[in-house]
Amino acid sequence: MNNPNLFTYLLRLADDNMIVSQRLSELISTMPELELDIAVANIALDHLGQARNLYTYAAEVEGKANNEDNLAMERDERGYLNAVLVEQPNGDFAHTMARQLFVDAYQVPLYEAMTLSADETLRGIAAKSAKEARYHLKHSAGWVIRMGDGTEESHHRMQTAIDDLWMFTADLFSVDQVEDALIEASIAPDIAPIRESFDTCVADVMDKAKLMAPSDPYQRLGGRTGFHTEHLGHILPELQALHRSHPGASW
Numbered sequence: 001m002n003n004p005n006l007f008t009y010l011l012r013l014a015d016d017n018m019i020v021s022q023r024l025s026e027l028i029s030t031m032p033e034l035e036l037d038i039a040v041a042n043i044a045l046d047h048l049g050q051a052r053n054l055y056t057y058a059a060e061v062e063g064k065a066n067n068e069d070n071l072a073m074e075r076d077e078r079g080y081l082n083a084v085l086v087e088q089p090n091g092d093f094a095h096t097m098a099r100q101l102f103v104d105a106y107q108v109p110l111y112e113a114m115t116l117s118a119d120e121t122l123r124g125i126a127a128k129s130a131k132e133a134r135y136h137l138k139h140s141a142g143w144v145i146r147m148g149d150g151t152e153e154s155h156h157r158m159q160t161a162i163d164d165l166w167m168f169t170a171d172l173f174s175v176d177q178v179e180d181a182l183i184e185a186s187i188a189p190d191i192a193p194i195r196e197s198f199d200t201c202v203a204d205v206m207d208k209a210k211l212m213a214p215s216d217p218y219q220r221l222g223g224r225t226g227f228h229t230e231h232l233g234h235i236l237p238e239l240q241a242l243h244r245s246h247p248g249a250s251w
Contacts, residue, residue, distance in 0.1 A: 002063045005181045006119070008081065009188055010061060011071065012224055014054035015082035018072055019232070020103055021047035022239050023090055032093075039139060043100070046132040053125045060121075073243035077226075077233050084223040085168040087232040091161065094154070097143040098161035101205060102198075104137035106172045109197035113189030122187065141205045148209025155210065162206070163214050170219035172198075 024044035031037035055068035086103060090096045111133050114126035147154040173195045182188035206213060222228065 003061050005178045006187060007058055007061045008178045009182055010054050010058035012081040012083075014051045014058060014071070015080050016086050016103070017047040017051035017054065018239075019080070019082045019235060020086040020100075021045075021051060022235055023086065023088075023099075024096075027090055027096065043136055043139065046136065050125070050129045050132070053128075057121050057125065069243065073240045077228055077236060079226060080228065080232060080236070081226060082223055082228075082232075083168070083171040083174075084220055084229050085165065085171060087223075087229060087235060088165060088168060089231060091164075092157060093143075094147055094157035094161040095164065097140050097147070098158065098165050100136065100140040101144050101202065102165060102169050102172070104133060104140050105198045105201040105205075106169075106194065107133040108137050108201075109194045110189065113194060117188070118186040137201070141201075144205055144211075145209040148206070148211045158209065159211050162211055166214040167216065167218055167220050169198075171221050171223045174221055174224045176224070 021044045024040050024047070028037060028041050028044070031040055051072065052068050055071045058071060059066045059068060085099060088095075088099055090099075108130065111126045111130035115123055115130060117123050117126065144158060147158040149155070173191050175191050179188055179191065183190055203213070220229070
């Protein structure tokens with residue numbers, strides 16, 4: 001199989017999961033409670049598993065000599081196609097949970113819609129991923145509400161996190177000729193209902209958390225075509241160091 005549009009689409013989805021997994025992995029052993037440490041580790045592993053499934057299928061679709069390791073570990077910053085949201089730093093706990101809320105509110109309707117894809121393999125990946133994403137959303141939404149509707153300090157931190165990260169959310173929904181062709185072929189889901197679901201979910205959580213939606217209309221785009229913030233350039237050397245130090249090694 002050689003479908004360049006599907007290959008690019010799979011990389012975009014896989015890269016989202018790979019980078020947010022790396023970000024969450026940075027927090028393991030640093031959480032204030034053991035339960036949170038375990039939860040963050042499990043969510044990071046879920047995203048890593050989703051990335052692996054998507055990379056494996058992408059390599060099959062590409063039809064070359066690449067495998068999941070090559071695709072994840074041997075591309076540079078411009079070759080990565082993740083949304084700019086997922087590469088943003090962890091910051092404090094409020095920033096981590098706000099970023100995760102935005103990712104989860106996007107992935108739940110995405111994967112649910114993808115279970116109806118004309119592509120059988122994509123349907124299977126989506127069915128498993130949707131179950132995990134629903135758990136992730138329950139966790140992140142719970143913490144955003146708890147902090148937003150908590151003390152004066154926790155509310156301030158969560159509102160600051162929402163304000164700081166909102167400008168990166170539109171990149172999740174960037175659509176170009178790649179998605180257009182796959183939507184036309186009923187392989188990728190239409191992004192409009194996913195955006196509507198995202199907006200409804202986030203608005204509901206923010207209402208319960210007594211948070212205000214940012215009013216600044218500016219949105220930072222470009223991740224889907226390889227134009228990233230400075231942060232990805234710091235993530236990849238750490239992510240890829242072992243693989244690049246021992247190319248071709250097997251475990």
